[in-house]
Amino acid sequence: MKTDVAVIGTGLSALAAARTVQQAGRQVVLVWPGLSSLYFLFATIDVIGYPTATATESVADPAEAVARLITREPSHPYARAGMDAVHAGTRLMLEWFKEAGLAWQGALNRNFLLPTATGTPKPCCLAPASMTAGDLSRPEPIVFCGFTGYQDFAPELAASNLKRQWGAADVSAIRVTAPGYGPDRLFTSVDLARSFEDATFRDAVAAQLREHVSGDGARVGVPGVLGLTRPGETFAAFQEAVGHPVFEIPTVPPSVIALRLFDRLRKHLQEAGIEIIWAAPAHAAQVTDERCRSVLLKAAGHEFPVEAASYVVALEDWVDGAFRAGVHTVRDPFFHEPITWNKVPTDRTAESLFSTQPFEQVGYALTDRLQPADENGKPLARNVFCAGGAMAGYDPSGTKSRGGMAIATGYRAAREALAA
Amino acid sequence: MPDTSTGVVVIGGGSTGAGVLRDLTLRGIEAVLVEKGDLASGTTGRSHGLLHSGGRYCVNDEQAAIECVEEGRILRRIARSTVEDTGGYFVSVTEEDHEWEPRFVEGCRRTGITCERLSLDEARRREPALSRQVRTVFWVPEDGHLDPFYLVVGNVESARRRGARVMTHTEVIGFLRDGDRLTGVRIKDSKTNEEASIACQSVINATGAWSGLVARLLGVEVKVVPVKGTMVVLSRRLAHAAINRCHKPGDGDIVVPGLSVSILGTTSAKVAHPETLPIEWDEVRRMIEEGAMMLDGVTTARAMRAYAGVRPLYDLGAEAEGREMSRNFAVIDHQVRDGITGFTSIVGGKVTTYRLMAERVVDVAARHLGVRTPCTTAEVPLNDREEPLDQLRHRPSLLGVPKPHGDEPPLQPLLCECELVRPQDVAPWLKDPAVRDLEDVRRRTRSGMGPCQAAICSYRLAARLVSDRGLDGASATRAMADFLETRWRGVRHVFWGSQLRNMQVTTGLHMELYNVDRELMLQHSPPPLAGEGQGGGRGAEPAEVGAQR
């Protein structure tokens, strides 16, 4: 198999890189080692939510905050990707979402502030349209609505926390019954999402909401389960039936909001004839004369090479399982380089779970062109470029910047790959 | 916290204190148990979980071995729901082990431990994971797995049903006395720092490794040496039965299977204080290496966490140190020894022999109280519906798993998928005033003890703290975060492979999807979004879950 660019990874950075190559009119193959956190965890694209990992004041203008970060920290992944890539990558993705029929909203010069399932406000830059009515810059009262027996969204918890943090208006909690579901039945968000595509089910839920929510312009926050394969029409029909603005709140894995995005983009690429190789972990890069000639994949029972003029390695830190952490050494699946070495495994962690973690920062050292580099800064191969979580040196959890960095670096790595 | 009074105050909520409370209650003596942490949060919940057949002690400590044999048989009768009847093997690996064999066989014979030598083929047929290095195998059917959490909770609940009271997260900080007579204890709520007194006629000090510290509050001496041991939990069960090295007791020489996991252990090092429990990497590494000498799969299995506990070794005054000291226990009648009426200490022992220890110390205390009712704990089961542990848990009918074509009820929801804990298993504990944080719920239900280490169930539990217990969001979120942090502390020591990968899901979920890190930070600063004079309660509630009193 031969192609212009092979993109290896499943996350947002891999998708951004693939789309970049596709838009440039060149041939791309996507190799997915395993499912990423995008698939089951995330819901919004966070460009930068807080200026630092410990700041409590959220960022109002992400573009400006990223520009400042770039000046302050010249080796930050955002700095390596460059401000142009932040803008171009974001534009590319928003256009893609639109073309793929995904209704998303947001722009680089402002953050939404959306309540999470714990009721904590969280800044994010781009979000599905079905979430944005929850924006806390708007003053309308909020009614959180959960379902009897559904454990992954607790309106009482969310209301209590938001009430304390957000003084602008009333916050309250109700629970309604989802027909056929209850405390004595095992079900997940995905089951509910399927049921919401059924008009009778939807209307039965909406009728209860109409009854409980008074007509004073309140908006209703529900768990992110409003449809799986036809979310747009499901959401519109439900909102109409409720008679109030409705917004979704993402829940624990499986996050339906993440599933929708991922599945739609995947199908859209496939519809455009782009080849995706599933569940085939890469396990070696063949490098001669400083160039990667092929990447060997392992699929059920056999091994086969993917040959490309250049490669984008868009792995996640850990969730997709591409990096292997031994007791002391972490190795990558291509060059088998020791990415890090730890005397004791505890050194990979911070004392508190809720602080910046060394293990989240594990990844390739990079050249200015985003090539994985050895310890002297020399590229491991001239035609391999790196994006997303596989880059060393940052933990986006505290600043809430995983999505933005994935897109900017995915875009930039793909541009480099096209030029290589 | 109001002052109160009772007949006997039991200090310590480990296996010993729980056994004492139940024994007193069965003899009709009014009693209150006071525990500074939670039930089984001391050594008992940090032990290895082996129901000792006695095989480990039969060469060096015959008395201890005989006690284990007898108590093991009793527990299988009265506490079946806490025992998994796995049986055990003693295996030889090295030449030195080989030389120990005749002494082991002779020790078993002398102490009445059933022991049968198996051919290697037969042993491998039964335990395919036995390593190639194993040369000799003895089958010891009376080894087992004892769930220390269930055991303590089972004893305490049995006593509570008969009128006993229990105060968790309450520390004894001093004694009330009238000359040489003890008249009560001063207590302090560990979460709110409120103080009060309990008047009583008698106090039993069952604080294990802390018993010297507690006795010192009264100015008397009890010599215990805190000896630390570290264990590693693997997410898979590698063997059906407990695997012991057949040699002089040493480090890392037992692998205990418990339900779905295997626990490797343990080490032995004197520490300065029972709460000084650092886990060293070298200990973790050694547990894995030693375990791998007996069982295949130890190095490749997923390590979930490491934990450590301190043995309350009673210093008989001998020169012996660490493992050479006796596992036996001592009852100290301070009236006889120190001239203080109404104070008795019980030190040493094992979880396996908790019942016997309780019987002995209550015999002494009851005699001073003039109570002649004999002990009945060897006959009266912990609860009416005693079923073996392995049948009680993971039983498909409990979960309503439907038959292919039957009219069985639909699948029941789970609160903790890893450990198959249902919402109704958790619900009663959330109403119990003795349960004051999510760790307390974990010890009673196993929620959060599976591979994901509470990543998912912590939110569901926090939700229930609000809906079932009426907590505000700030306290519930704080309880969720504290629970995750406590789980995190044990995971950090085995941070590689799948467990590392899993933890990125935890941080992704709690920091990026829920933004819990900011929730915690904001609890310590005024709400940034609050308008003038609005915005509900400001500032953080105390971390404590229940404001019960």
Ligand SMILES: Cc1cc2nc3c(=O)[nH]c(=O)nc-3n(C[C@H](O)[C@H](O)[C@H](O)COP(=O)(O)OP(=O)(O)OC[C@H]3O[C@@H](n4cnc5c(N)ncnc54)[C@H](O)[C@@H]3O)c2cc1C
């Ligand atoms: C038989 C058995 C089976 C087990 N099976 C599993 C399993 O399947 N899965 C699993 O995840 N875990 C299992 N465990 C381990 C268990 O989850 C805990 O690790 C263990 O109960 C110790 O608690 P911890 O790790 O929270 O303690 P730590 O993290 O050490 O401490 C928790 C808190 O207790 C305080 N503390 C420290 N030392 C003491 C002390 N000596 N006494 C009182 N408080 C102290 C600390 O300050 C801290 O606040 C098992 C344990 C046993 C005994």
Ligand SMILES: Cc1cc2nc3c(=O)[nH]c(=O)nc-3n(C[C@H](O)[C@H](O)[C@H](O)COP(=O)(O)OP(=O)(O)OC[C@H]3O[C@@H](n4cnc5c(N)ncnc54)[C@H](O)[C@@H]3O)c2cc1C
């Ligand atoms: C590493 C290790 C492995 C072990 N493995 C096994 C095994 O496999 N099988 C077995 O049978 N035995 C085993 N043991 C031995 C066994 O765990 C202990 O002997 C037993 O748990 C002691 O129980 P206890 O109730 O006396 O002490 P603890 O469980 O420590 O209870 C004492 C309690 O007193 C409380 N306390 C202390 N001070 C105060 C105060 N001032 N006020 C109120 N409360 C206070 C503490 O918080 C603590 O909870 C093991 C021990 C260790 C250390």
